[in-house]
Amino acid sequence: MSNDATYHGPSEVVTTHDVHHDEHHVHHHKETFITKYVFSQDHKMIAKQFIVTGIVWAIIGGLFSVLFRLQLGFPNVDFPILETFFGRWAKGGHIQPEFYYALITMHGTVLVFFVLTAGLSGTFANLLIPLQIGARDMASPFLNMLSYWFFFTASIVMVSSLFVQTGPASGGWTSYAPLSALAEASEGSKVGMDLWLVSMALFVVSSLLGGLNYISTILNMRTKGMSMTRLPLTIWALFFTAILGVLSFPVLLSGFILLLFDRHAGTSFYLSDIVVNGHVLDNEGGSAILYQHLFWFLGHPEVYIIILPSMGIVSEVLSVNSRKPIFGYMAMIGSLFAIAILAFLVWAHHMFVTGLNPFLGSFFVLLTLLIAVPSAIKVFNWLTTIWRGNLRLAPSTLFSIGFVSLFISGGLTGIFLGNSTIDIHLHDTMFIVAHFHIVMGVASFFGMFAGVYHWFPKMFGRDINHTLGYIHFWVTMIGAYLIFWPMHYEGLAGMPRRYLDLTPWVSFNKFQTLNEMITIVSIIVFAVQLMFVFNFFYSMFKGRKVTSTNPWGANTLEWTTPINPGHGNWPGEIPEVHRWAYDYGKDGREFVMQTEPIGTNESKDH
Amino acid sequence: MSTSVTATQTKWWNGGKSPFNLEYGKVMMWYFLMSDAFTFGAFLISYGTVRFSSNSWPDPNHVFNAFPLAGHANLPLAFVSLMTFILIISSVTMVLAVHAGHNGDKKAVVKWIFWTIIGGLAFLGCQAWEWTHLHEEGAWWGRNPFPNANGTAASTNFSNFFFTITGFHGFHVFSGVIINIIMLIMAQKGVFERKGHYLMIEKAGLYWHFVDLVWVFVFLCFYLI
Ligand code: HEM
Ligand SMILES: [Cu+2]
Numbered sequence: 001m002s003n004d005a006t007y008h009g010p011s012e013v014v015t016t017h018d019v020h021h022d023e024h025h026v027h028h029h030k031e032t033f034i035t036k037y038v039f040s041q042d043h044k045m046i047a048k049q050f051i052v053t054g055i056v057w058a059i060i061g062g063l064f065s066v067l068f069r070l071q072l073g074f075p076n077v078d079f080p081i082l083e084t085f086f087g088r089w090a091k092g093g094h095i096q097p098e099f100y101y102a103l104i105t106m107h108g109t110v111l112v113f114f115v116l117t118a119g120l121s122g123t124f125a126n127l128l129i130p131l132q133i134g135a136r137d138m139a140s141p142f143l144n145m146l147s148y149w150f151f152f153t154a155s156i157v158m159v160s161s162l163f164v165q166t167g168p169a170s171g172g173w174t175s176y177a178p179l180s181a182l183a184e185a186s187e188g189s190k191v192g193m194d195l196w197l198v199s200m201a202l203f204v205v206s207s208l209l210g211g212l213n214y215i216s217t218i219l220n221m222r223t224k225g226m227s228m229t230r231l232p233l234t235i236w237a238l239f240f241t242a243i244l245g246v247l248s249f250p251v252l253l254s255g256f257i258l259l260l261f262d263r264h265a266g267t268s269f270y271l272s273d274i275v276v277n278g279h280v281l282d283n284e285g286g287s288a289i290l291y292q293h294l295f296w297f298l299g300h301p302e303v304y305i306i307i308l309p310s311m312g313i314v315s316e317v318l319s320v321n322s323r324k325p326i327f328g329y330m331a332m333i334g335s336l337f338a339i340a341i342l343a344f345l346v347w348a349h350h351m352f353v354t355g356l357n358p359f360l361g362s363f364f365v366l367l368t369l370l371i372a373v374p375s376a377i378k379v380f381n382w383l384t385t386i387w388r389g390n391l392r393l394a395p396s397t398l399f400s401i402g403f404v405s406l407f408i409s410g411g412l413t414g415i416f417l418g419n420s421t422i423d424i425h426l427h428d429t430m431f432i433v434a435h436f437h438i439v440m441g442v443a444s445f446f447g448m449f450a451g452v453y454h455w456f457p458k459m460f461g462r463d464i465n466h467t468l469g470y471i472h473f474w475v476t477m478i479g480a481y482l483i484f485w486p487m488h489y490e491g492l493a494g495m496p497r498r499y500l501d502l503t504p505w506v507s508f509n510k511f512q513t514l515n516e517m518i519t520i521v522s523i524i525v526f527a528v529q530l531m532f533v534f535n536f537f538y539s540m541f542k543g544r545k546v547t548s549t550n551p552w553g554a555n556t557l558e559w560t561t562p563i564n565p566g567h568g569n570w571p572g573e574i575p576e577v578h579r580w581a582y583d584y585g586k587d588g589r590e591f592v593m594q595t596e597p598i599g600t601n602e603s604k605d606h
Numbered sequence: 607m608s609t610s611v612t613a614t615q616t617k618w619w620n621g622g623k624s625p626f627n628l629e630y631g632k633v634m635m636w637y638f639l640m641s642d643a644f645t646f647g648a649f650l651i652s653y654g655t656v657r658f659s660s661n662s663w664p665d666p667n668h669v670f671n672a673f674p675l676a677g678h679a680n681l682p683l684a685f686v687s688l689m690t691f692i693l694i695i696s697s698v699t700m701v702l703a704v705h706a707g708h709n710g711d712k713k714a715v716v717k718w719i720f721w722t723i724i725g726g727l728a729f730l731g732c733q734a735w736e737w738t739h740l741h742e743e744g745a746w747w748g749r750n751p752f753p754n755a756n757g758t759a760a761s762t763n764f765s766n767f768f769f770t771i772t773g774f775h776g777f778h779v780f781s782g783v784i785i786n787i788i789m790l791i792m793a794q795k796g797v798f799e800r801k802g803h804y805l806m807i808e809k810a811g812l813y814w815h816f817v818d819l820v821w822v823f824v825f826l827c828f829y830l831i
Contacts, residue, residue, distance in 0.1 A: 139630035
């Protein structure tokens with residue numbers, strides 16, 4: 001079992017977790033339903049828990065967007081059915097202002113944090129890290145389990161906030177103070193806001209427990225021969241994601257603690273000179289901008305926490321399915337690293353119009369625009385990877401190519417916004433909504449879908465239906481561009497985001513039919529996502545059984561495990577690794593797995 | 607056991623072993639401490655920005671000048687210096703506990719952990735006294751009786767930050783004491799002896815030193831500047 005031993009102190013100390021792991025696969029102790037499916041410590045089961053919870057949240061969050069799109073697309077139409085379901089929140093079949101703000105807030109919070117953070121890196125870090133580095137499980141399976149259950153508890157608290165009488169938080173996913181600090185400022189700033197903060201604090205704990213585990217697993221538990229530069233890019237991406245999370249979420253937590261004190265202990269961290277409903281508050285000396293700094297110190301890294309796992313997945317999937325080595329492996333790692341560093345240095349680009357010192361702003365402009373460099377390197381590397389490849393157009397490949405397309409489109413609009421002078425015009429318009437949905441929202445979803453279609457056989461030992469996969473891809477791809485592309489024009493024309501009703505502005509009336517089209521397409525795209533969910537669960541139980549351990553002919557270690565690996569992943573010893581993960585089409589062979597020793601006559605170059 | 611022992615010393619990063627020769631728990635602890643450092647960093651920087659955007663700020667020499675049982679004597683920063691001293695000493699005893707763990711000396715481990723716990727409790731006791739004293743003077747979250755150094759009325763943020771940040775630090779000391787008590791019980795019961803190593807003590811030690819280090823910054827920012 002030498003491969004399991006990861007730590008040897010000066011006096012040959014073999015630490016407890018190794019012993020623990022050995023126990024696990026030597027004698028199969030009886031597992032109950034509870035230990036196998038509920039409080040499981042198997043990373044593969046935890047990954048499934050994350051994705052299923054993520055799917056539930058995605059349906060809820062997606063439904064919210066359909067509801068507020070109805071309002072934006074058809075502001076003058078009554079939908080009596082809404083009143084049937086939502087009562088006074090949709091009086092007369094019209095979405096009420098408080099309800100509208102609650103919907104956009106919950107939509108943003110849920111999708112950013114619960115779906116694209118927990119549902120994405122929670123799922124794929126758990127599934128892939130131990131399998132691809134050659135470990136029996138995470139460094140600490142127990143903390144890993146806790147990570148999921150903290151997320152679950154956070155979910156319960158967030159769901160319960162939907163049912164309180166004054167409604168859930170409604171200050172936007174950023175929850176800017178002072179609106180979020182003063183209960184009298186809006187309905188959503190009452191108990192809904194407290195529940196939001198509690199839920200988010202639990203979420204931070206979950207992400208910290210997960211992140212610490214991912215980092216120490218990747219550093220410590222790699223199998224013999226798996227040097228850092230032989231790791232698949234998925235693992236590199238998940239590694240930087242975890243580091244970003246571990247270093248930025250705590251700052252958000254500090255910001256939330258101060259906010260809680262402002263709400264309940266009479267402090268004025270974020271408050272100064274405020275009048276609410278004609279009532280003058282005596283808070284003095286605080287700074288509302290301080291909250292924004294604390295929020296965006298997390299908020300910007302957070303958008304990269306969301307996109308990096310997708311970048312890793314896309315790199316892997318594109319290389320496997322073009323049967324070509326990834327182009328510029330080291331450049332890929334280097335640009336991930338550069339992005340991770342820069343992610344901490346650009347947060348104030350969200351605050352160009354707060355009265356930020358323009359001189360300071362110019363530094364943030366520079367650093368922000370610098371991010372375009374590593375981003376462009378990655379894009380070129382993906383394109384050169386598929387260039388003249390022997391493309392296998394599986395759904396995962398299509399979603400990966402779609403990802404690259406979206407990342408280019410959204411990245412280019414980022415360059416507009418990164419210039420503070422242009423941003424003064426574009427800030428808080430629909431242009432921003434277009435930018436971040438294309439580059440982050442839809443693109444990361446595409447990475448996630450690519451991952452699901454690619455690793456479904458590994459997760460469930462069954463295949464997911466590809467025909468439905470193709471329909472899913474094309475409708476989502478075309479739909480996403482139809483929904484978000486026109487928003488650029490609306491934003492350039494000055495149409496603000498987060499407004500309930502734009503009909504009073506004559507200048508925006510020309511967008512009325514455009515808005516109707518966007519709403520109709522969003523409903524279609526939402527329906528197609530439900531079809532994907534159906535495909536997912538149907539295939540989980542009824543899909544065609546996988547017969548080969550390596551259905552994609554891929555090189556990485558997860559495909560050396562049995563089709564349905566038990567806890568411990570490999571029945572015998574953990575395989576040793578002899579080469580990097582991308583020997584595709586080498587010396588005339590289609591693929592060479594990482595476990596195969598270097599042959600005597602093998603050519604040198606990767 | 608063959609492979610990892612014979613692997614050459616230089617190839618630390620090639621897999622099959624920890625690149626730092628650290629057990630995973632310690633790697634986790636280091637990253638956790640980095641994360642926690644960011645939490646404290648965010649608090650202290652928030653405090654700094656609010657303080658420096660204010661025209662004036664209360665003078666710590668006037669606020670923190672009391673000492674238990676010393677009546678109205680003016681002893682600026684004397685008490686907090688004592689607190690700081692206690693905490694630093696408790697770090698020393700922690701070092702000794704870790705050292706004893708390296709030697710596998712159970713009795714010494716128990717002894718030094720015990721003194722570390724006493725140090726932690728003494729610090730918390732001092733903090734409780736200081737808070738009570740300030741509370742009696744009228745300071746609390748949302749209330750600040752101390753005028754600015756230039757004589758004008760101060761905003762409440764002096765108290766707000768003071769209680770929030772020292773409270774958050776005190777909470778860390780408190781959890782450190784709890785961890786140390788658990789370590790004491792485990793060491794006493796011979797758990798580590800059976801495991802053959804005292805790594806848990808080392809991890810608790812890392813945390814404890816970190817909490818002490820943070821105090822140095824809190825001390826600097828609230829009492830000295
Ligand atoms: C070349 C790269 C990029 C640049 C220069 C850039 C720049 C910007 C700027 C300046 C803003 C603030 C606009 C405003 O509110 O006025 C912004 C918003 C945003 N960006 Fe980017 N961005 C880039 C790429 C990305 C990527 C890759 C993601 C996510 C994966 C992303 C996610 C977001 C989000 C979520 C927001 C809006 C947050 C909100 O206000 O609710 N951006 N971007
Ligand atoms: Cu940003």
